[in-house]
Amino acid sequence: MALLSFLGAIQQVTGSCYLVESRDGAKVLLECGMRQGRREDEEGNRGAFAFDPLSLDAVVVSHAHIDHTGLLPKLVSAGYRGPVFATNATCELMELMLLDAANIQEKDTEWENKWRARLGKAPIDPLYTTEDAEQTLKQRRPQKYDQPCEVAPGVQVTFHDAGHILGSAIVEMQVQDHHLTRRLVFSGDLGNSCSPLMRKATTLDQADVILMESTYGDRDHRSSSETIEELAEILQQAHRDGGNVLIPAFAVGRTQDLIYHLGRFYQEGRLPQQAVFLDSPMAIRANAIYSHFPHLFNAADQATIAANHIKRIEDWLPVLRCTPTPEESMAINRIKSGAVIIAGSGMCTGGRIAHHFKHNLWRSDCHVVFPGFQARGTPGRAIVEGASTVKMLHQRIAVKAQVHTLGGFSAHAGQSQLLDWVSHFDHHPELYLVHGELEKMQILQQVLRERLNWIANIPEPGEQIAL
Ligand SMILES: [Zn+2]
Structure with a gap:
């Protein structure tokens, strides 16, 4: 045997x-x-x-x-x-x-x-x-x-x-x-x-x-249509609260899903934020790889891509701003309201999301949206489970932002x-x-x-x- x-x-x-x-x-x-x-x-x-x-x-x-x-x-x-x-x-x-x-x-x-x-x-x-x-x-x-x-x-x-x-x-x-x-x-x-x-x-x-x-x-996950609605509502609420929305996301997979959904909201006039930052050099490069393989997408999305002459993943969402360099990333810190920031790492164990947490997590008018699984022992899991502070970049940061977990985007x-x-x-x-x-x-x-x-x-x- x-x-x-x-x-x-x-x-x-x-x-x-x-x-x-x-x-x-x-x-x-x-x-x-x-x-x-x-x-x-x-x-x-x-x-x-x-x-x-x-x-x-x-x-x-x-x-x-x-x-x-x-x-x-x-x-x-x-x-x-x-x-x-x-x-x-x-x-x-x-x-x-x-x-x-x-x-x-x-x-x-x-x-x-x-x-x-x-x-x-x-x-x-x-x-x-x-x-x-x-x-x-x-x-x-x-x-x-x-x-x-x-x-x-x-x-x-x-x-x-x-x-x-x-x-x-x-x-x-x-x-x-x-x-x-x-x-x-x-x-x-x-x-x-x-x-x-x-x-x-x-x-x-x-x-x-x-x-x-x-x-x-x-x-089972929550149904994806409910989850999409929930995300739309969070974005509306964040707009009313006046803060930013942080989304820790895996560079490969989750980020492309998010761009797709935010693109839908934009087309439907339901995206109140003026700018969505993709602050992840890796996710930006992943987008380019996704764009090489449109023939691997499902039939319905392939048809949409063809009908709308979409060449790149970024084309789904016109307000998307990619920030590959550290300078561009740091410039986001000056924005106090109206931004959606997608950054890695997905479980908040490092990466640029940590810097955005430093600037936003302690603010009660900001929102954090977790679209993915947070493994035990990660800062992401601690935040999801209601920790009042998390250690990041060698300092403790209060968790005052409103935290949301989206079950259906898994x-x-x-x-x-x-x-x-x-x-x-x-x-x-x-x-x-x-x-x-x-x-x-x-x-x-x-x-x-x-x-x-x-x-x-x-x-x-x-x-x-x-x-
Ligand atoms: Zn996997």
């Missing part, structure tokens, strides 16, 4: 990593994600890999988010020189994500080494460098959707659209093991069918083993969508829940048993199963 090891995103939502080993000797790493959130989780990124990086034949990644790709440069720094398979769009987005991650690693280490020196402690090395990220990019092997490719002897992979972010994929892996072929389907991150631009997640019906994400295994499938996706498989293959917090998985496990009469497994970190 081939073996599957559960190495990461087990009973948690970040650090996606699985290892497939066939008896014939093929060894394929599925995902090489970074752990994010709590400090102890992030410390976990520093540990040695649970396998010998030089023994791998190939790496396959489902999509470009850092919790699925972020340790690739570390793998390369440990000597891996083999191929990294992903879809075409994922390969383009990876360039953006990995170079940014390397830059953050280098900057954070430089900062940390300054205070370590003052304490008389030895300096530490960054997790990886820009050079490692650049080398990783050379190892990419871009693939089209729905076309099987052999990634290692006897291991064939097909990427199917997962509808989560541009280029995101469900990974179907066929493993030849002596005379037996076993089919593993990894859901990757499944999209929310209400997400703009994206297509619906592909449904499959054949598998021997399924790994399914369960980020929102415990509940780029992840809600519980019903997960059930619907998995219900297409014939004969209830072995099912493992991954990429979710334990309590949420347990609720999904119960619902699977009650509604589909299907017993799902929750693996333990490091657990191995026969494939």
Whole structure:
């Protein structure tokens, strides 16, 4: 039997990593994600890999988010020189994500080494460098959707659209093991069918083993039309209050959704703010990549794009002002009212949003809108949970602004969508829940048993199963 090891995103939502080993000797790493959130989780990124990086034949990644790709440069720094398979769009987005991650690693280490020196402690090395990220990019092997490719002897992979972010994929892996072929389907991150631009997640019906994400295994999102209305109302209220609106957003995926929705409000005369700032160099570059792949959008949005001669994502929203340089970003600090500011990072762990918080979070006339998931231990989660102050940029800032969480903009499938996706498989293959917090998985496990009469497994970190 081939073996599957559960190495990461087990009973948690970040650090996606699985290892497939066939008896014939093929060894394929599925995902090489970074752990994010709590400090102890992030410390976990520093540990040695649970396998010998030089023994791998190939790496396959489902999509470009850092919790699925972020340790690739570390793998390369440990000597891996083999191929990294992903879809075409994922390969383009990876360039953006990995170079940014390397830059953050280098900057954070430089900062940390300054205070370590003052304490008389030895300096530490960054997790990886820009050079490692650049080398990783050379190892990419871009693939089209729905076309099987052999990634290692006897291991064939097909990427199917997962509808989560541009280029995101469900990974179907066929493993030849002596005379037996076993089919593993990894859901990757499944999209929310209400997400703009994206297509619906592909449904499959054949598998021997399924790994399914369960980020929102415990509940359904609010309906997207309600969420869109809620956002429109927040913008009206913020206009009446006279303050700014801050939206911490992931550069890839969420930002493009927001531009789309704000563009709709603008067209309908429902956007009272005069300016929307996209204060994220990374999101600005992500927009350009999205604009390269309009053929991957859903049919309805492709038709709108063609009818309105839209060439770039920015064209959806005429009042959008991109501020790539630090000078342009700092100039936003002078604006006290009437602005919508979209900036990273999505969970407020750093980036330009921290500076905008410094100028706006303590003001009761300002509004903060969280359109995405906030992992445990992040400043974003603290604010959502009602903290009266948060530490940011090495100082405490009072949370006086009005805080809103928009449930319906998630780029992840809600519980019903997960059930619907998995219900297409014939004969209830072995099912493992991954990429979710334990309590949420347990609720999904119960619902699977009650509604589909299907017993799902929750693996333990490091657990191995026969494939
Ligand atoms: Zn993702």
